[in-house]
Amino acid sequence: GAVVSQHPSWVICKSGTSVKIECRSLDFQATTMFWYRQFPKQSLMLMATSNEGSKATYEQGVEKDKFLINHASLTLSTLTVTSAHPEDSSFYICSARDPQVRREGQFFGPGTRLTVL
């Protein structure tokens, strides 16, 4: 149980284009999902908390107009990187909470590697 998937696993795009990353909870309903960004050999940095049916809560320093988050259902959250630039290249990881399995724990997706040329 508590499986989280991400799509795509990797994407290469041109500077100025937008990229959408999907995060799905496969066998549970996730009222809350989280989006992280991870640079090479660094820790996970929380970008935003995504709540089903409401606006995402962004961490300080994260541009909400650049990183659009939508959590339209209990099993799907999407992150859209708008007008991507090379500095947006990173490993993006989502996670979800399944209170039925672990009240506090987060289950992570496999990540999406974004490369902006």
Added chain:
Amino acid sequence: GENVEQHPSTLSVQEGDSAVIKCTYSDSASNYFPWYKQELGKGPQLIIDIRSNVGEKKDQRIAVTLNKTAKHFSLHITETQPEDSAVYFCAASTSGNNNDMRFGAGTRLTVKP
């Protein structure tokens, strides 16, 4: 807010030896401490967690200890195997709070065969 420090940043052990990774946290209100293992190119995987109402938890070769007074917790891996090689992250959060989980910087563990 919470600040989590993790040491060492890299750790190399011989197969069969034990490995210990230590973390400290700053917020005395934190009461949930998970450990994650991340293999190259993959997302982190929860391997063990501990809540503040216990001092130690064990799961086969993996154990975690917690010292609430000193605000530090440790991951212990015994009888290490090459497949234990990965990056390990500790984290701390307040139970019930959605977005206050903070991660340590990670420890790259290498187990030499």
